[in-house]
Amino acid sequence: MQMAPLPSENGIDGDDEREDEEEEEEEEEEEEEEEEEEEEEEEEPRLKYQRMGGSIPSLLSNDAASCIAVAERMIALGTHDGTVHILDFLGNQVKEFAAHSATVNDLSFDIEGEYIGSCSDDGSVVINGLFIEERMKFDYHRPMKAIALDPEYSRKASRRFVTGGLAGHLYFNSKKWLGYRDQVLHSGEGPIHTVKWRTSLIAWANDAGVKVYDTANDQRITFIERPRGSPRPELLLPHLVWQDDTLLVIGWGTSVKIASIRTNTQNGANGTYSRIPVSSMNQVDIVASFQTSYYISGIAPFGDSLVVLAYIPGEEDGEKDFSSSLPSRQGNAQRPEVRVVTWNNDELATDALPVLGFEHYKAKDYSLAHAPFSGSSYAGGQWAAGDEPLYYIVSPKDVVIAKPRDAEDHISWLLQHGWHEKALAAVEAGQGRSELLDEVGSRYLDHLIVERKYAEAASLCPKLLRGSASAWERWVFHFAHLRQLPVLVPYIPTENPRLRDTAYEVALVALATNPSFHKELLSTVKSWPSTIYSALPVISAIEPQLNTSSMTDALKEALAELYVIDGQYEKAFSLYADLMKPDIFDFIEKHDLQDAIREKVVQLMMLDPKRAVPLFIQNRDLITPSEVVLQLMSAQDKCDSRYFLHLYLHVLFEVNPHAGRDFQDMQVELYADCDPKMLLPFLRSSQHYTLEKAYDICVKRDLVKEQAVEFVTMQHDDDLWEELIKQCLNKPEMVGMLLEHTVGNLDPLYIVNMVPNGLEIPKLRDRLVKIITDYRTETSLRHGCNDILKADCVNLLVKYYKEARHGVYLSSEEGEARAKRDDHRASSQDTVKPLTLKNSEVKSRTRGPARCCICFDPFSIQGLSVVVFFCCHAYHEACLLDSLYTIDSKKGSKDGSSQRTMSDYGYDDGNDEEDEDEDESATNRMRMKKGKGSGLSVGDLDPTTEWHAPTEDVDDHRGGVRAIDWRSSSRIDRDLEFEIAVDLGLFNKEAIEKERARLKDEMNRGYFADISEFKLHGGKVAAANKIIIPAMAAKKFPDIEVTRYDRGSFKLPISCKGNMADANTPTVPKVSLVCLSFRANSQPMVDSWTVPFANAFNDPENVHLYEVSLIDQWLLCLRPIKWLLLRVVRKTKHDGGKDALERQIVYSFGDHYYFRKELKILNLLTA
Template sequence: DDEEEEDGEEEEDEEEEEEPTLKYSRLEGSAAQIFSKDTASAIAVCEKYIIVGSHNGMIFVLSPEGRLLNRFRPHSATINDLSIDSTGEYVGSASMDGLVSIQSLVSTENHTFDMRRPMRCIALDPNYVKRNTRQFVSGGMAGSLVLSEKGWLGQKDVTLYSGEGPIWAAEWRGTLIAWASDAGVRIYDTATSHRITYISRSDNSPRADLFKCTLRWQDDRTLLIAWADVIKVASVREREAKRSVPGLPSTTELYVEVTAILQVDCMISGIASYGPKGDLLVLAYTTEEDYDDETAGDRDAQRRKSANRPELRIISRDGEELSSDAISLRNYARFQCRDYSLEPTPARDGFLVVSPEDIVVAETRDEADHIAWLIETQRYDEALKEIERTEEGAGRGFDVTDVGKKYLDHLVGLGRYDKAASECPRILGINAKLWENWVFLFAEKGKLDTIIPYVPTHDPTLSRLVYEMILAHFLRHDPEALLKTTRSWPIDIYDIGAVTVAIRNQIEREPKSGTLMRAISELYLRNRQPGKALPYFLKLRDPHAFVLVRDYNLFTDIQDQALQLIEFDEELRRDGREKEVLEATSPHGIAIDLLVDHTHSIPIPRVISQLQDHRKYLYMYLDALFDKDAHLAFDYSDLQVDLYAEFKPEKLMDFLRASNYYSLERAYQICEARDLVPEMVFLLGRMGDNKRALTLIIERLGDVQRAIDFAREQNDTDLWEDLLKYCETKPRFIRGLLENVGVDVDPIRLIRRIQNGLEIPGLKPALIKILQDFQLQISLMDGCKSILYGDCRNLALSLHSGQTGGFLWT
């Protein structure tokens, strides 16, 4: 909330403070030296020179930079007006001493004319140099505007107008001359030698001697008139002449139309055109009192008014004030409205504001000034954008890093750490030293979390201390961020050994922190130490532990972790996650597969010693070994018999048949304890105790076929006799024997043993089958006999033929 309030206040301040349109500087060079001894009373400007007239009658010629080029004194009193021709070679001056002087600026040529009354204005013909007539107009307290020119017999003066009081100002542009008298402003056309207009002064205007009239030609046909607090814009236009001579082509005449009249709240000391839109630049003079009594005759009372600093105001043609700047001129409170002047400077696209003791240069602000103002007003973000946009132009003179540092300091001062951090990449760039300084600053402020997302890991790479400090911060406050960072950061930018030690120590304090274990295992993997990462994978119950073992050949590392691997695998199988990583090749799981497939790296005795107290896992391991190779675990055959009998009796027989390494007696005891009769029969047979075995089959299993098969396998006559004897009183066994022992036992032998009166179910079909089998046997024997005789005959004939036949000898 506090930050939002600060942002709101900052935005309000930015809205209130507007960027000035103009920039200001004092004219350098010799101006200060001149004003230390004299005061300015008039000024004229061209592309080459700045001409200053003084109250002592001196004319100073300055360069546009203010360096004094020349000085001369054509007058003995105040110079009221100066005028320069269009080439900048001649300057004319009008003085209170009644003289008008025209001085060459490139030679010693000088012309002085005595008008015998104080002169207020002068205007040279713009083409003064080009024309032989050397015309100029002048006027003053005599009340006449005089056009002077060079004639055949000397200087020729023609009065253009008189009778309306002193001539206060005159301006010549092209063929048009404008002048101001007490009555108003008139314009004279030298091409037609006619006055073309009269523009009267406003009613109730203040005294003309106190508030001078300023005339300024905006262009060849537009005249700006500023007098007291009124501005008028007069446009010279053409129209068809009212008096035309019949029979001759129609002619045109000039007339003037006042296109704008503006009333302002100040007195005007100077006026000029400003900008492409034709706005007006006004030098405004104000005092602490109103001007209601300006027409009063008490001149001393008017002079005693305390003046404010003069202002430069930009006013649109509609009268709207666009900007206003107060100008700091020396001793401004002592001067009156008529003491100031405003003069355009074509060479510098600016304006000169002149007071008796000072000259200030006002220039249109460029992009560099705009950037400087943004920096000054602490709008650093905008300043940086402008510098980047104009880096090949105005922005070249600014140090992006220096401005950026100020911007960051400003944001930190406002407590806007998030914004400051987000701007660091743009401002600090690839300067590693600056990055380190700012990271440490954020750390001191307790805002390290804010800048961490922007800290670079390359271009530039910072010192290891910075990265280790960040990792230590995460280790204490945000383990999840630590894990994410260890996965994304290159490991060569910090001391991975020191970091892993720190994490390991933290794990000792927080042994159940899975995030820290994942982080340290990630670091071990990235540092090519998978063996050290494996224990943490197992503690985390991460299925990728098996991939880790397989891909990095970590079989020697898991020699003592067989139990943990199997237990973990069993958990995965219970949760249905056993196929997330690897596919098991045996029914006992991935862990058993790894142990069995790499017995060269994981010795069998070592595994069995770990599984000794976990018989189920021991069975699974030995069973997998047996499936792979029945001879791998021959030393543990007796143990296998016990484990098969306990966990998978159906597979015990296969083991007993395949292995020769177990103890028959011990195996028999185990089977007897668990009442595994088929296995007991097999073991008794292996031990040679066929009679006991047969007794078990008959008495416990009651399986005729198995008894027959057992007797057939042993191929023992006594065993058959025992079988026949046992079956004498058992009708079901008699029938079974009759049906299955036709080849191994003579059926007559069995039939003779049948007691009279013994009822044997199915006897008749059994006897029929015996007879049929016997008949089939006789038939087969006859057939075999016939085949044998036939083969013997063919072979005998072939032998005889071979022995008695002849052969060809070559």
């Protein structure tokens, strides 16, 4: 029952028209929603298709395909004329076999793809080798419909295969000793329609159903009945596919079954389950089964799903239509479909194939084959690269290849359907080639621009355009054309990639011409490098807006920044001053813009008067005080101009009291208003103000201050003091005030004596006490200061006296070397020539300048070795040593070998007359000090301590051992080592004696009094402290590069006949002797053992000597100093006798640490 609509107030007619329009709009909206739902519900295809080319079109132009088989490396195609074609995966024919005279019904490869088996309606089975010339043919005299080779046919010698046909027998053929033999596995249930072999399992189908046979134990496993209601097998063939070793897929008519063959399990001894071998499989379970609404022309696995080649029957299709295999002349068949379904028959994808001539074909005219047989690594809807399965749909005149869609196909499909975000996400996830990002990005940006989503498109540009400069420039100009460039500016790159200057200039101009983006312009100008664009085009676009309403502070500051970039600093300063930028003063100093401050006085004072005032005063030659005052006075409405005038005039007056003379009347008033405390100093020091005006100002503002005492004090006039005292005596309070301020200026007794008797002064007692206290304090301070001054004078005089008593040791390198030789000779003698104090006293009385005060001999400049004092006394080093030796002998020293050098001693001359008479006091005053002269001088040690400069082996903080030797070190090294020695407490008698014994032992090393011991051991002597390197050990001596005095260089050890070593003609020496010298002069050491060594062998022609001086000091290793040293130290030939050898003196410069380490030399001096 329907209710009639009620009329409204507007009338029926009008309502009908409006209702019709509303209904039309609702219908349109519903249609749009339905279309959107359809788009949302549209699923992406799972497969993509391609028609096989190559040789296929020509082969099928005169023939028709009947079956196909796929191996790992090739494809086999059987035709109705009995030919087997071997093709590659592109469809190109590789080989063909004219195997049969009738239709090829089935093909089968072994697992290696080396053999192909075929069966035909002519009753024959042919097996051909693909890589060898091998062909076997078997005749069964009845049409054969199915064949399957043993998967291991090429590996086993049994050459097994199984075949069957219309005879109803399933033959199992194998090679025996006497030839091939057929075994009937099954018969009696109708023709064999198909057979498949996997591992040891054979599955076949006949009219009754599907059976599985296990060749491992020669028994049948299971039987699966034919689906009920399915057409006869010869009209609608069954299809068998092994998905894996235990899963069999069966497609028959409209039924699909999946059988799982499982192993039996039995309990083990401990209650666990044990797995039965493959040969014990004997149970089959149907794990999935479903019916279809179409005929199954082929089936294959697709990961966890199935691919089904579906034939859609028409209304007239019935069993009568299957009576003939010939194509229908009516041509009303539908296209075959490829459907992806799950095991529950849920369709995932459906695709209709435009197969050539599909209108005339029936279900049995199509076949489906797939590769690989072993399955694919299917995970998450995608296969690994190279593992995608391929599906071949065969019709009589066409072959179509189907394969899963890859990531690029997925992205293309998304783009086709307008899902750009999903496509972009897929590309960013690494799916597909990286080049797809450019295409996807371009299409995505185009889509956003069409949708007018400019901001979103701009934000995606960095991700989509990446480092392509051309792409960036194209989109910059595209946004500019759309007048949307300001939204893109924040994302434009300035490097990697860097665009052309024009692109950046267009972007900045776009910001400048849009007032809503002026702040963005300012931030962009500050952030972008100034080298990537030219500022002039942007300036030209902004300057016309200066005097318009569109000129904002942000635009003005941006223009100032552009002026700075373009070098127009004065214009930039003008804008900065108008904008009141705090850093404008730094800007002025940086760019030297003092000339530009003339018109910006008020702005600078308002910004920072403390910095502006000194700036104006320093540049008053550029901007006069009159100009500054005039501008400040004219800016009364803008700022506190009077305060600024006061600041400026006050500093100007302090700098130059006469510079602002015209404004000092105004300055009096300014001081009175702004800083009254400074008025009085100004009035006292200024001479250019009007007294009457100043007086009137002071009276009006009550600025009269009593400062009589201060005035009199400043004048330093006694008459004024007397006048002030007279004025104060009539007023008791003034007398008290005067008493408080007289300390330090006037004698208080003078004032007290002048006070009349009987005058009462307020607080007189307290004021008198204060006067007395202040006087005592002043007196105490004066005495203390005087004592400090005296003490300082005495201390400085004592210090000067002590410094003047210190002696300075002056020597040269030659003098040091000569002193060492003298020490050596002195130590080998039993007696020393004494020098008595009496003789010393006589000579000292007649000493003079430039002569030794002991021996009176003049000083030699070349061989300088002198100790001098500031009192003008000087002594030879040798004279002082002899004197000291005599003093030590008198004191009863038991150590006769104690020899002292000037590097060990310094002298305190003291009072000459008194010190010469007292031997003991002279000895006690010998002291040591680090001097600023040549190494050591008399110092501040205890004068009663007698000591020797140590050469003790000291363990340093690194755990190693080194030697401290004042005589072989540089001046700086001596100072440092001396401090170390003092810190380690080495100044003791035991250390001194040990050092003396070591030096004596060192000079005796290598000396052989009895050469027979040397001959006895054949030159191999290592006794006591004696060390020698004979020729037999020369091969172990490390190579070292040395330099002669003539700058020639070669390597040691080396020897040749003649007097000079020649590096170009080396010979193996009979005897090679090398002396390593670590001293400035090692002649005594070398002579002590090299000459006896040469005389012992008595063959000077074949014995060669080298003295190698190892020089480690870096200063001496410098090239100019090195060459100079080689010239200076050039030595003469040795003249030790007729059997003596010429000594080759060579030098090695550099770091010899590893050289010494290889020779196991721990101490340089004992090398």
